[in-house]
Amino acid sequence: MSEMLNVALPKGRLGEKVYSMFEKAGFDCPSIRENNRKLIFENEKSSVRYFWVKPSDVAIYVERGAADLGVAGKDILLEYEPDVYELLDLNIGKCRMAVAAPSDFRDDPSRTLKVATKFSKIAGDFYSSTGRDIDIIHLNGSIEIAPILGLSDVIVDIVETGTTLKENNLEVFETIFPISARLIANKSSFKFKNALCEKVLRELSAQTGRENV
Ligand code: PRP
Secondary structure, three states: OOOOEEEEEEOOHHHHHHHHHHHHOOOOOHHHHOOOOOOEEEEHHHOEEEEEEOHHHHHHHHHOOOOOEEEEEHHHHHHHOOOOEEEEEOOOOOEEEEEEEEOOOOOOOOOOEEEEEOOHHHHHHHHHHHOOOEEEEEOOOOOOHHHHOOOOOEEEEEEOOOHHHHHOOEEEEEEEEEEOEEEEEOHHHHHHOHHHHHHHHHHHHHHHOOOOO
């Protein structure tokens, strides 16, 4: 059997976009488009095996070598700092990490700021760089509810269209950094499956409209 490239795709709309890019790059796997609950798909002819994983888990699969390549948001890479190669900015999945709060929120520097977030490291690093004393409340989702219920003063979260904030009467106070999807590689796979990895990198670079540097 020829060597297979194992690719972890983030489940959801972004993952579908990413698969289309890989397909165009010559790593097609028609069965993946069948609408079922299967999580692993392979096409020996294209030397590729895909698996759908939770977006926040992609980096773990790649770091540990269960996947050779994967696609993860810059937010996940900064939060978990996985030991992987970041090969390419795919220029998709664009959004931003931001501080948001109810529109009448005024920061009182004499008080500890209560910050609800899924991204404790990012929030911690951001506020320590500004010298602000904070109390982090780690949540796993629906972060926007926290300031409404008085659980926190502000949130640090991902903003894409801004709809979730708007519908919960919150607004962005500060953008922390822009986010986009990145192609990542397991360090030893990049060495031992280099020809396949380089082919993906080359083809995807061409699709993002600029060469990787
Ligand atoms: C993300 C994020 C915001 C929302 C932002 O949530 O945490 O809630 O998307 O998107 P918008 O600006 O386009 O409205 P996700 O869908 O991952 O759900 P969760 O955080 O509740 O798990």
